[in-house]
Amino acid sequence: MLELLDYAFMRNALIAALLIGAAAPQVGIFLVQRRLSLIGDGLGHVALAGVAIGLLTSSEPVLTALVTAVLAAVAIEVARSRGGPSSDLALALMFYGGIAAGVVLIGLSPQGTPANLTSYLFGSITATTTTDLYIFLALTVTVVATSILLRPWLFAVAQDEEYARASGLPVVRINLLLSILTAVTVVVSMRVVGLLLISALMIIPNASAQLLSRSFASATRIAVAFGLVSALGGVVTSFYAETPSGATIVLIALVVFCVAAAASAIQHRRDAAHARAERHDHEHGPDCGHTAIAHGDHMDYLHDGHRHAAHADHYDEHAAGGHTHEAGGHTHEHAGGAR
Amino acid sequence: MPPVTIIDLQDAAFGYAGTPIVSGATVSIAPGEVVAVLGPNGAGKSTLVKGLLGLTEHLSGRANVLDQPLEEVDRRRIGYVPQRHTLANSVRATVAEIVAIGRLPYRSWWRPWRRDAYADRQAIARALEVVGLGERAGADVSALSGGQQRRVLIARALAASPDVLIMDEPTAGVDHANQLILAGVLETLAARGTTMLIVTHELQALADVITRVLVVDEGTISWDGSPADFTTMTGAPLDGHHHGHSPEHRSTPGHLPTDTFDRGSSHA
Ligand SMILES: [Zn+2]
Ligand SMILES: [Zn+2]
Ligand SMILES: [Zn+2]
Numbered sequence A: 001m002l003e004l005l006d007y008a009f010m011r012n013a014l015i016a017a018l019l020i021g022a023a024a025p026q027v028g029i030f031l032v033q034r035r036l037s038l039i040g041d042g043l044g045h046v047a048l049a050g051v052a053i054g055l056l057t058s059s060e061p062v063l064t065a066l067v068t069a070v071l072a073a074v075a076i077e078v079a080r081s082r083g084g085p086s087s088d089l090a091l092a093l094m095f096y097g098g099i100a101a102g103v104v105l106i107g108l109s110p111q112g113t114p115a116n117l118t119s120y121l122f123g124s125i126t127a128t129t130t131t132d133l134y135i136f137l138a139l140t141v142t143v144v145a146t147s148i149l150l151r152p153w154l155f156a157v158a159q160d161e162e163y164a165r166a167s168g169l170p171v172v173r174i175n176l177l178l179s180i181l182t183a184v185t186v187v188v189s190m191r192v193v194g195l196l197l198i199s200a201l202m203i204i205p206n207a208s209a210q211l212l213s214r215s216f217a218s219a220t221r222i223a224v225a226f227g228l229v230s231a232l233g234g235v236v237t238s239f240y241a242e243t244p245s246g247a248t249i250v251l252i253a254l255v256v257f258c259v260a261a262a263a264s265a266i267q268h269r270r271d272a273a274h275a276r277a278e279r280h281d282h283e284h285g286p287d288c289g290h291t292a293i294a295h296g297d298h299m300d301y302l303h304d305g306h307r308h309a310a311h312a313d314h315y316d317e318h319a320a321g322g323h324t325h326e327a328g329g330h331t332h333e334h335a336g337g338a339r
Numbered sequence B: 001m002p003p004v005t006i007i008d009l010q011d012a013a014f015g016y017a018g019t020p021i022v023s024g025a026t027v028s029i030a031p032g033e034v035v036a037v038l039g040p041n042g043a044g045k046s047t048l049v050k051g052l053l054g055l056t057e058h059l060s061g062r063a064n065v066l067d068q069p070l071e072e073v074d075r076r077r078i079g080y081v082p083q084r085h086t087l088a089n090s091v092r093a094t095v096a097e098i099v100a101i102g103r104l105p106y107r108s109w110w111r112p113w114r115r116d117a118y119a120d121r122q123a124i125a126r127a128l129e130v131v132g133l134g135e136r137a138g139a140d141v142s143a144l145s146g147g148q149q150r151r152v153l154i155a156r157a158l159a160a161s162p163d164v165l166i167m168d169e170p171t172a173g174v175d176h177a178n179q180l181i182l183a184g185v186l187e188t189l190a191a192r193g194t195t196m197l198i199v200t201h202e203l204q205a206l207a208d209v210i211t212r213v214l215v216v217d218e219g220t221i222s223w224d225g226s227p228a229d230f231t232t233m234t235g236a237p238l239d240g241h242h243h244g245h246s247p248e249h250r251s252t253p254g255h256l257p258t259d260t261f262d263r264g265s266s267h268a
């Protein structure tokens, strides 16, 4: 099993997978939140033109792709903030122009073999050079550190842009930052995942994590775990199965999604069976007049001889002692009213 | 030092892209007032209140908030409760995570290890307590009812400890029982001396809290007076709910005096 570590290219590919598996979902969650899931895809298209420029001028393709993608990211944010009916079309022109120019220019370059093009589009485990790896490491550390430090701001602006503006947060700069983080992630991922599939690793682990979590914080953690499983699993599988690594990574991410969907369906069925308290408009709280009793991690309120605990938009019926829900539920009249 | 006037407009105009929607607005609001902003849809009430929030352009005239020109005021001191029919987003978030956004303007990203994290958590917990959602801090906001989500938005604004709360239709689209709870929350806030500016169509639901009525019509403030005078003018009783006591009140079909201003336009 560990024989794959004997190959230098596999060590590079695995380290690259580790980096993108951790970084892509952390940036992607904000794209999902802002409903911009396909922006990463568009930036991948544009980055191909950057790769071509690098190949034609014999400079480092990763660096030329980085410059191109970041410039495109800035242009996208400017177009979006100006709005208007043509901004959507302007993006389409840029994305298709980018990939068309990339394919043509790579064809013209000396290294422009079909195999080389395929590896840029769909990823390859043999593509990551040691130079790439140092660049990726520096970029990934920057992306992860920025998205962790600025997570509350990115979250706030994506959650409610109008409120963020009203409370004086730097909305334009935060949106620009997200766009640039996306561009950098695209470039870091292009060797292993490929420019056409990059967006998938930013989005699918988040789609899976959303099924299993209640909070933004836990969704982010779960998405990173899924991203790591998919990226590392995809690279290892592609070594043995001799498949393009990017496509393999995406398929594994989709399998994870299916498992998560099944788990959440089972969880849903379990939730539906629990014991709800009788409906009342009264909200329990410290001064509500009902006796509060600590129960595990929450408070139960003694309500006409029942113990009520807040859950979702209603109250649950809790039993004293062990934290088991009463089966069957019950109906009763409120003797004293809520207050 | 507490502000002398909360809002002071003198012939102020607000609008979009240089075009005024509201003009000639003159009003002065003192600390502790609870002002209902009424008027037909499209008459400019949203433009006016959003102007105070810096969301629409201030085009001319004087517009002071908290004794300072609108453009210079500390935005954290103006709490905003937007009109939202749902908080459900494309990603999950807990009640506490949403309310924490209200504390964000006090944080600096270059000090993640800041010592005031405890103060933030206290402010969030207190805000949730005020709106009666203390027990649901960890709940997924999309699982809450519409009225509960409205209270989450109020808590988010309160978490910033503002000097004035600007609310856009806080009771719209909320069932009657939840309207009573919301009115109770606003009463608690009013009793604490919170100044509020409330855009609403449902004056009756808030009758116990309102101390003043502004009517915005045809792009300007067309009427300004006490709720009692407003009642006399429109002829409809502005009868208060004594919420939570008499069940028979709940079944009374609410005829809203503001209906007289609605030109049959359906507000979303
Ligand atoms: Zn109670
Ligand atoms: Zn319990
Ligand atoms: Zn019960």
Ligand SMILES: [Zn+2]
Binding pocket: A277, A280, A284, A301, A303, A308, A315
């Ligand atoms: Zn109860």
Ligand SMILES: [Zn+2]
Binding pocket: A274, A275, A276, A311, A312, A314, A315, A316
């Ligand atoms: Zn329940």
